[in-house]
Amino acid sequence: MPLLDNEVLRTFVAISECGTFTGAAKMVHRTPSALSMQIKQLEQSLGKTLFIREPRQVTLTTEGEILLDYSRRLLRLNEEAVQHFIAPTLEGKVGIGTSDDVGTRILPEVLAQFARSYPAILVDVVVGSSKQNLARVDAGALDLALVTVADAARESRGEVVHEEPLVWAGREGGSAFQRTPLPIAMAHEGCAWRGMTLRALDRAGIPYRIAYTCEHCSGQEAAMVADLAVAPFPQSLVRPPLKQFPNEDLPAIGSYQLALVRGRSTPINDALATHVKEAFQSVLRASA
Secondary structure, eight states, rough: OOOOHHHHHHHHHHHHHSSSHHHHHHHSSOOOOOOHHHHHHHHHTTTSSOOOSSSSEEEEHHHHEEEEHHHHHHHHHHHHHHHHSSOOOEEEEEEEEHHHHHHHHHHHHHHHHHHHHHHTTTEEEEEHHHHHHHHHHHSSSSEEEEEEEEOOTTSSSOOOOEEEEEEEEEEEHHHHOGSSSSEEEEEEETOOOHHHHHHHHHTOOOOOOEEOOOOSHHHHHHHHTTTSSSEEEEEGGGGTEEEETTTSSOOOOOOEEEEEOOOOOOOHHHHHHHHHHHEEEEEEEHOO
8 A cells, every 4th residue: 555755745735725836836846847747646656636637727636635634634743743752842821812603613623733732831711702802912811812803894903814704594494584673693792793794784774673692602593593583603603403594685794804813922822823823724725
């Protein structure tokens, strides 16, 4: 059985992300012809076609998409193994603030990977609103924070690591979205989602009432599951018994962003920030 070479896998991932051999060649500092030869040998070794070659770009086949997932995991595992033995030992504590939707969806995998790479670092996770966590970063109580950014505030602080549509969601088979005025479950005052949603309803001239207000999206989800209200929700979080309502029924809300805001730069803070960014990049690539 053939073994997969890490250098070839790096080449394969680079081509997959760039979409061209020329662009990938610049990333890995080799010639396009050398990359083409590597991929040809990899395809022969696996007995599968990995790319659909077009005049201006290449796209992954089904087998290529499967290998891409394996490649990223293998490269990440290789990096963790090397770091364990030769990377400088980091010890200490780092605090990160997040909202509850990110805390349950993305952060567990980030923390698991970070613990494998840096087992001597204690991570303190604080769940709260973006406003609260920004204040904690400014006060020095947190080192990093993932904060929500509305579509109208592109100049906000931090580095954008994720963007996703907000959609209307409610109980599948429910009747809340048919009621007048429309009952909606909202987050607290100052939440980016809240402002975006109310502006969309006002522009569409749809009468509404804020039926439920809660600090966390889990409260919104509870109101929707009970068919007491509809709510703006990240598209990736809509799952049974909830469903997404089409835009012809309710106005489009727009997309929101998550930004990573850092306090002072330290080796520990920078290491966790790198893990967070890589996790969101994986999510974006998987949903592309």
